[in-house]
Amino acid sequence: xxxxxxxxxxxxxxxxxxxxxxxxxxxxxxxxxxxxxxxxxxxxxxxxxxxxxxxxxxxxxxxxxxxxxxxxxxxxxxxxxxxxxxxxxxxxxxxxxxxxxxxxxxxxxxxxxxxxxxxxxxxxxxxxxxxxxxxxxxxxxxxxxxxxxxxxxxxxxxxxxxxxxxxxxxxxxxxxxxxxxxxxxxxxxxxxxxxxxxxxxxxxxxxxxxxxxxxxxxxxxxxxxxxxxxxxxxxxxxxxxxxxxxxxxxxxxxxxxxxxxxxxxxxxxxxxxxxxxxxxxxxxxxxxxxxxxxxxxxxxxxxxxxxxxxxxxxxxxxxxxxxxxxxxxxxxxxxxxxxxxxxxxxxxxxxxxxxxxxxxxxxxxxxxxxxxxxxxxxxxxxxxxxxxxxxxxxxxxxxxxxxxxxxxxxxxxxxxxxxxxxxxxxxxxxxxxxxxxxxxxxxxxxxxxxxxxxxxxxxxxxxxxxxxxxxxxxxxxxxxx
Amino acid sequence: xxxxxxxxxxxxxxxxxxxxxxxxxxxxxxxxxxxxxxxxxxxxxxxxxxxxxxxxxxxxxxxxxxxxxxxxxxxxxxxxxxxxxxxxxxxxxxxxxxxxxxxxxxxxxxxxxxxxxxxxxxxxxxxxxxxxxxxxxxxxxxxxxxxxxxxxxxxxxxxxxxxxxxxxxxxxxxxxxxxxxxxxxxxxxxxxxxxxxxxxxxxxxxxxxxxxxxxxxxxxxxxxxxxxxxxxxxxxxxxxxxxxxxxxxxxxxxxxxxxxxxxxxxxxxxxxxxxxxxxxxxxxxxxxxxxxxxxxxxxxxxxxxxxxxxxxxxxxxxxxxxxxxxxxxxxxxxxxxxxxxxxxxxxxxxxxxxxxxxxxxxxxxxxxxxxxxxxxxxxxxxxxxxxxxxxxxxxxxxxxxxxxxxxxxxxxxxxxxxxxxxxxxxxxxxxxxxxxxxxxxxxxxxxxxxxxxxxxxxxxxxxxxxxxxxxxxxxxxxxxx
Numbered sequence: 037x038x039x040x041x042x043x044x045x046x047x048x049x050x051x052x053x054x055x056x057x058x059x060x061x062x063x064x065x066x067x068x069x070x071x072x073x074x075x076x077x078x079x080x081x082x083x084x085x086x087x088x089x090x091x092x093x094x095x096x097x098x099x100x101x102x103x104x105x106x107x108x109x110x111x112x113x114x115x116x117x118x119x120x121x122x123x124x125x126x127x128x129x130x131x132x133x134x135x136x137x138x139x140x141x142x143x144x145x146x147x148x149x150x151x152x153x154x155x156x157x158x159x160x161x162x163x164x165x166x167x168x169x170x171x172x173x174x175x176x177x178x179x180x181x182x183x184x185x186x187x188x189x190x191x192x193x194x195x196x197x198x199x200x201x202x203x204x205x206x207x208x209x210x211x212x213x214x215x216x217x218x219x220x221x222x223x224x225x226x227x228x229x230x231x232x233x234x235x236x237x238x239x240x241x242x243x244x245x246x247x248x249x250x251x252x253x254x255x256x257x258x259x260x261x262x263x264x265x266x267x268x269x270x271x272x273x274x275x276x277x278x279x280x281x282x283x284x285x286x287x288x289x290x291x292x293x294x295x296x297x298x299x300x301x302x303x304x305x306x307x308x309x310x311x312x313x314x315x316x317x318x319x320x321x322x323x324x325x326x327x328x329x330x331x332x333x334x335x336x337x338x339x340x341x342x343x344x345x346x347x348x349x350x351x352x353x354x355x356x357x358x359x360x361x362x363x364x365x366x367x368x369x370x371x372x373x374x375x376x377x378x379x380x381x382x383x384x385x386x387x388x389x390x391x392x393x394x395x396x397x398x399x400x401x402x403x404x405x406x407x408x409x410x411x412x413x414x415x416x417x418x419x420x421x422x423x424x425x426x427x428x429x430x431x432x433x434x435x436x437x438x439x440x441x442x443x444x445x446x447x448x449x450x451x452x453x454x455x456x457x458x459x460x461x462x463x464x465x466x467x468x469x470x471x472x473x474x475x476x477x478x479x480x481x482x483x484x485x486x487x488x489x490x491x492x493x494x495x496x497x498x499x500x501x502x503x504x505x506x507x508x509x510x511x512x513x514x515x516x517x
Numbered sequence: 518x519x520x521x522x523x524x525x526x527x528x529x530x531x532x533x534x535x536x537x538x539x540x541x542x543x544x545x546x547x548x549x550x551x552x553x554x555x556x557x558x559x560x561x562x563x564x565x566x567x568x569x570x571x572x573x574x575x576x577x578x579x580x581x582x583x584x585x586x587x588x589x590x591x592x593x594x595x596x597x598x599x600x601x602x603x604x605x606x607x608x609x610x611x612x613x614x615x616x617x618x619x620x621x622x623x624x625x626x627x628x629x630x631x632x633x634x635x636x637x638x639x640x641x642x643x644x645x646x647x648x649x650x651x652x653x654x655x656x657x658x659x660x661x662x663x664x665x666x667x668x669x670x671x672x673x674x675x676x677x678x679x680x681x682x683x684x685x686x687x688x689x690x691x692x693x694x695x696x697x698x699x700x701x702x703x704x705x706x707x708x709x710x711x712x713x714x715x716x717x718x719x720x721x722x723x724x725x726x727x728x729x730x731x732x733x734x735x736x737x738x739x740x741x742x743x744x745x746x747x748x749x750x751x752x753x754x755x756x757x758x759x760x761x762x763x764x765x766x767x768x769x770x771x772x773x774x775x776x777x778x779x780x781x782x783x784x785x786x787x788x789x790x791x792x793x794x795x796x797x798x799x800x801x802x803x804x805x806x807x808x809x810x811x812x813x814x815x816x817x818x819x820x821x822x823x824x825x826x827x828x829x830x831x832x833x834x835x836x837x838x839x840x841x842x843x844x845x846x847x848x849x850x851x852x853x854x855x856x857x858x859x860x861x862x863x864x865x866x867x868x869x870x871x872x873x874x875x876x877x878x879x880x881x882x883x884x885x886x887x888x889x890x891x892x893x894x895x896x897x898x899x900x901x902x903x904x905x906x907x908x909x910x911x912x913x914x915x916x917x918x919x920x921x922x923x924x925x926x927x928x929x930x931x932x933x934x935x936x937x938x939x940x941x942x943x944x945x946x947x948x949x950x951x952x953x954x955x956x957x958x959x960x961x962x963x964x965x966x967x968x969x970x971x972x973x974x975x976x977x978x979x980x981x982x983x984x985x986x987x988x989x990x991x992x993x994x995x996x997x998x
Binding site for chain 1: 574579581589631634725727756757760768958959962963964
């Protein structure tokens with residue numbers, strides 16, 4: 037009772053109020069029956085649909101790995117645009133932008149003392165070039181925190197090896213951030229202390245002999261926030277290889293490594309976002325944005341990261357495109373480019389659409405693998421929380437539970453929009469096994485279960501359609517400036 | 518009742534017959550109480566012992582990969598001999614022999630059409646050298662059977678790719694043999710049909726992006742059984758990579774590969790067997806032989822294949838070495854060399870010990886990974902089967918069941934001895950996950966569970982000690998010639 041007037045007063049909940057559309061309790065909201073039935077039908081179709089599987093199969097097979105800025109990523113944009121046309125989207129746009137191009141090149145890392153052992157290693161994104169091969173003694177650090185205490189020039193001529201604890205596996209992926217510090221900022225400490233190279237234990241929960249790549253953090257300095265990247269080569273080794281180095285170190289062996297890496301930045305190249313729109317029948321300029329990212333790391337074929345997200349959201353929108361009429365608002369699928377190398381596509385999108393940012397009524401990305409969704413979280417106008425609650429109730433037969441109403445980031449590529457005030461939801465996937473595959477050569481199509489993918493499609497189709505169809509305001513009122 | 522006289526008459530079961538040493542039923546046999554108690558104590562100690570884990574940790578860490586004929590294999594022999602001395606064996610011997618040395622060298626396999634994709638590939642053992650890099654069109658075969666029908670010279674200038682069905686996983690490893698044909702003999706068909714190279718889907722059940730290496734079969738011909746090896750390069754690609762080629766082929770794409778392999782045979786080099794003896798107190802020339810193989814493939818560190826077997830059997834004998842007295846017969850641990858490249862150490866052993874072969878009363882090898890033992894099978898004088906039954910009853914609390922009495926091969930390195938009539942048992946391990954790791958880079962220490970290893974040690978210690986202590990004849994009577 038308390039909130040209905042405030043909703044109405046603010047014009048936030050201007051739904052046609054049928055007899056059953058609002059519950060007895062003011063803080064609850066029931067979906068209008070017709071909308072509920074359509075959303076249910078989308079869910080049922082999603083569960084039966086093989087479309088997402090076909091999309092991710094095509095993307096990973098016909099295009100393969102899609103490093104940001106590469107020819108393959110450009111081919112993927114063409115693929116995405118053709119797909120959008122075939123699936124009946126109303127408007128297909130490619131928005132190019134320029135990025136600095138980092139390429140891995142060939143690399144090799146061999147333990148040369150106490151004996152010769154080829155290590156399973158790869159360069160980290162942003163790594164420098166070794167300028168040929170060199171051999172050096174290893175200085176062992178138990179953690180990046182220990183490395184951070186190394187005094188200036190104390191590592192001159194040496195290779196720093198940063199070990200670490202195994203990454204904690206969790207449904208939410210909470211183990212990733214802390215593990216990730218050695219990958220993100222380790223190079224800044226190593227370079228300051230004069231090391232010739234840095235080798236880190238792979239981030240990730242895989243016990244398989246794959247190194248885990250990923251972008252390092254640039255050093256930002258000066259008034260113009262100029263970015264500085266590593267001059268030294270930085271590589272990650274697989275967990276079993278790191279175990280081996282740790283055991284040998286603990287036995288008191290002197291470790292030496294022979295390192296070669298051709299990695300480095302090259303000139304600026306094109307990347308781009310592919311935008312597929314189902315234009316809203318009543319409010320075409322109001323946008324419900326869903327999507328994933330089109331680029332991938334080059335080691336695998338980018339199946340779980342993020343072929344799955346592109347496939348899930350495109351398939352969900354394609355189901356909506358089959359309905360007799362478009363929803364009130366526009367549903368926009370964005371296949372972001374250059375996510376892996378620093379959310380460059382997301383930043384380009386936010387920059388280009390800065391003037392329209394207030395037209396984005398809700399945004400969410402699928403970028404956490406291909407496992408089932410277990411939770412719906414949100415970050416919207418509090419007055420619209422009962423609507424999100426109602427969507428969650430609808431999704432509950434999919435084994436999805438309502439989570440926090442003030443916590444959703446929306447996904448990596450949504451971050452720049454969220455920072456500009458765009459409301460977000462997130463359909464949280466089970467991430468327990470995600471970091472076994474993420475950023476490794478093992479991120480391939482065979483790791484995806486088509487039935488789990490279909491559950492995702494069902495949830496996205498219902499959620500996106502309801503957000504676009506219901507006359508509900510998810511945006512927070514603008515504060516007067 | 519029927520069989521006691523025959524056992525006694527043949528002198529096969531000349532045990533001191535205490536009141537409880539034979540059961541009421543003639544076909545049953547109870548272990549003498551003192552022997553049973555000692556064997557039980559060995560089992561208890563085995564379950565508590567960390568020794569096998571320490572041995573396999575040392576072998577894989579201090580030596581690492583141990584390709585047959587390599588310097589590393591030679592270092593492993595020194596390691597094995599030192600270990601035998603430290604553990605109190607009575608006699609430590611290294612028996613050298615010469616082998617042809619095959620080395621992998623560097624290799625690279627890239628799909629160059631329909632687009633560029635680095636494949637996860639490795640040379641198969643015995644593969645030829647590509648003499649630089651070349652690119653060629655792929656001819657796809659669904660199976661090695663299909664390849665076998667290719668007519669002579671029909672593949673001239675082409676690369677044959679042999680796909681296959683996924684390997685069936687089973688406790689017994691029964692899926693391996695059939696899958697293995699494409700690895701074993703594929704090259705003979707490809708070469709006959711004029712192919713420039715052969716690429717096969719990896720044998721093995723791993724869904725990870727690792728290729729599976731292993732020896733091909735030499736072509737044997739002429740009166741002198743001369744061996745011919747592949748002149749062409751032969752490589753295996755990981756299952757996910759094979760899936761990718763299959764999907765592209767099924768879509769009608771023309772596949773091209775760029776291949777480079779430095780693999781090839783080099784001059785003869787030394788390998789060797791390490792022999793650790795606990796000399797029997799009454800019948801020192803009668804031998805109960807247990808063991809594993811010391812060499813490994815070079816991609817992993819040879820943890821499950823076969824560091825585990827070396828560790829299990831050495832640790833079992835080391836427990837026996839701690840008893841107040843030696844058993845009646847000699848217990849011999851053989852760490853075989855050059856198993857992976859054609860049982861060359863086993864053949865050298867059988868050749869060198871040909872005159873003493875009748876002194877080997879029982880032989881068995883641990884070479885099927887590091888999972889728990891679930892079954893005891895045998896192949897001994899049928900009159901001694903009741904004794905094997907009694908040993909199986911003793912082992913049953915370890916979750917081990919009695920299997921066939923006429924089926925044991927004894928293990929790969931026991932084959933040459935078994936063919937000469939040496940009786941065998943086998944403590945069958947659960948092999949369901951073995952071929953996820955076997956012959957891949959992923960065969961590393963972290964895959965071994967110390968508690969499962971301890972169960973193996975318990976079973977080997979009790980079995981070997983009983984076979985050496987009981988005055989039971991496992992050998993079949995020699996037929997008069």
